[in-house]
Amino acid sequence: xxxxxxxxxxxxxxxxxxxxxxxxxxxxxxxxxxxxxxxxxxxxxxxxxxxxxxxxxxxxxxxxxxxxxxxxxxxxxxxxxxxxxxxxxxxxxxxxxxxxxxxxxxxxxxxxxxxxxxxxxxxxxxxxxxxxxxxxxxxxxxxxxxxxxxxxxxxxxxxxxxxxxxxxxxxxxxxxxxxxxxxxxxxxxxxxxxxxxxxxxxxxxxxxxxxxxxxxxxxxxxxxxxxxxxxxxxxxxxxxxxxxxxxxxxxxxxxxxxxxxxxxxxxxxxxxxxxxxxxxxxxxxxxxxxxxxxxxxxxxxxxxxxxxxxxxxxxxxxxxxxxxxxxxxxxxxxxxxxxxxxxxxxxxx
Numbered sequence: 001x002x003x004x005x006x007x008x009x010x011x012x013x014x015x016x017x018x019x020x021x022x023x024x025x026x027x028x029x030x031x032x033x034x035x036x037x038x039x040x041x042x043x044x045x046x047x048x049x050x051x052x053x054x055x056x057x058x059x060x061x062x063x064x065x066x067x068x069x070x071x072x073x074x075x076x077x078x079x080x081x082x083x084x085x086x087x088x089x090x091x092x093x094x095x096x097x098x099x100x101x102x103x104x105x106x107x108x109x110x111x112x113x114x115x116x117x118x119x120x121x122x123x124x125x126x127x128x129x130x131x132x133x134x135x136x137x138x139x140x141x142x143x144x145x146x147x148x149x150x151x152x153x154x155x156x157x158x159x160x161x162x163x164x165x166x167x168x169x170x171x172x173x174x175x176x177x178x179x180x181x182x183x184x185x186x187x188x189x190x191x192x193x194x195x196x197x198x199x200x201x202x203x204x205x206x207x208x209x210x211x212x213x214x215x216x217x218x219x220x221x222x223x224x225x226x227x228x229x230x231x232x233x234x235x236x237x238x239x240x241x242x243x244x245x246x247x248x249x250x251x252x253x254x255x256x257x258x259x260x261x262x263x264x265x266x267x268x269x270x271x272x273x274x275x276x277x278x279x280x281x282x283x284x285x286x287x288x289x290x291x292x293x294x295x296x297x298x299x300x301x302x303x304x305x306x307x308x309x310x311x312x313x314x315x316x317x318x319x320x321x322x323x324x325x326x327x328x329x330x331x332x333x334x335x336x337x338x339x340x341x342x343x344x345x346x347x348x349x
Contacts, residue, residue, distance in 0.1 A: 002027045010039040010055075013048035022058060029060050030229065036210060040072055047077030049084065056088050065224035067211050074218050101339040102175065104291050105236075108132070109174040114287040116270060117148075120155045124163040126170055130270045131285055135239045136173040139195040145268060162187035172200055176230035182211070185226055199235070203228045241338035243269050243288070248330055249280045271313075273300070276320040277329050283316070284333070292336045 006027050009017040018039070021027040030038055040060040043051040056062060062069045062085055069085070076082045107113075112127030119126040134141035148154050156166070165180065165187035172178040178200070180188050185208060192200045204226070211223050230236065245253070246269040271283035289296040300319065308318045321329065335341040 003031050006031070006039050007033055007037075007042060010042040010048070010051060011046050013043070013046060013051055015048070015051045015054055018051060018054065029055060029058060032229075038068060038072075041068070041075060044072045044076040044081050044085070047081065049078065049081050052081050052084055056084070061227075062088065063225065065222055066227055067207070067214065067223050068227070070218075070221045070223050071214060074221055105175050108287060108291055109171060113291060114272065114285070116152065116272065117144075118153050119166070120153065121161055121163040121166050122157075124167075126167060128170060129285070129287055131243055131287075132240070133170075133173055134267065134269070135242050136236075137195045137197060140173075141267060144270075160187070160190060162191075165191050169195060169197075172197070172228070176236040178204075178228040180226050182224055182226055200228065237338040237340055241334060241340070242267065243285065244334045244337040247271065247282050247284045247333055247337075249282065249326075252280060252326060252330065272316060274316050274318040275329065276318050277324060278326045280326050281318070282329065282333065284336075288336050 002021055002025050006018065006021050009021065022029060029040075032038055038060065040052065040055045040062060043055055062072050064086075073082055073085050076085065108129070112129075115127035115129050117128050117130050119128060130140075130144050134144055162184055164184045168178050168180040168184070168188050169191050178188070185204060189201055189204055192204070207226055207228055211226060215221050215223055246267060269283070269285075271285060273284045273286045273289065275282040275284060286300065290300060291297075308320075331341045333341075
């Protein structure tokens with residue numbers, strides 16, 4: 001209901017209603033309707049300059065030479081709106097958004113904090129986390145346990161592997177979003193097929209079709225960058241929740257996550273941190289706990305010098321947490337990895 005209200009308000013130019021939906025109801029600004037149109041497109045089309053300015057300032061995407069950018073520019077009702085679109089500068093379209101989970105995943109990709117592998121692709125290097133790539137792609141999960149097993153640096157020398165396309169594939173695996181120059185789309189589809197990302201291939205083909213139809217019908221437009229955006233984080237969150245499944249001790253798994261936990265039996269999550277709670281060991285990842293929580297980041301930095309080591313895996317430090325039970329920690333664990341968890345509600349009579 002809120003989403004349809006946002007589209008309606010943008011067509012009407014009701015900036016107060018739009019501000020309420022965005023700031024109070026947390027409605028996603030870049031949502032799309034069945035015609036693949038965004039709220040910004042309707043604001044431009046209907047000539048609401050103040051609303052266009054507000055949407056841009058709060059994270060609406062309108063990068064030059066993209067499908068959305070060119071469509072908004074072509075459909076703008078007035079020259080002032082066109083000038084506003086052309087003059088508006090943005091380093092990243094996500095910088096004003098308030099989705100901290102998306103922001104965390106983007107930073108994890110860009111900064112590579114606590115990464116445990118590096119890919120070398122024709123002179124370009126890409127830091128990555130095996131746990132993320134393995135959870136998101138069966139191909140990577142298989143390769144890390146076979147051809148790439150034990151390797152911290154992996155050189156991809158095949159002439160058909162394009163560095164730009166490889167970077168976009170990593171972007172998709174980490175964030176669910178992909179930006180690629182139109183000239184590299186076929187390279188990206190080839191890599192997606194290798195990585196067994198059928199959903200991405202279908203999305204790329206559908207987006208290419210829409211861009212072709214738009215450019216063919218609108219002389220003078222130029223789309224150089226193709227963008228694939230997730231309709232929601234559902235699949236991404238489900239994949240990363242498997243890392244939480246793996247972190248939970250086997251004897252505690254009944255009752256948490258999705259049964260029967262078959263997905264964890266043959267999946268290696270490559271943990272680098274252990275939390276010891278009430279006699280149970282939770283095998284986790286520094287990248288998620290430090291990136292998602294300042295509390296855990298400070299805790300780990302202060303206690304690594306005092307931590308013990310896991311006997312079965314001496315390279316993994318063990319941090320003992322007090323004053324928390326295993327059930328509560330498990331719920332925190334799922335939130336850290338997937339931004340979703342079950343919350344216990346207490347009812348008083």
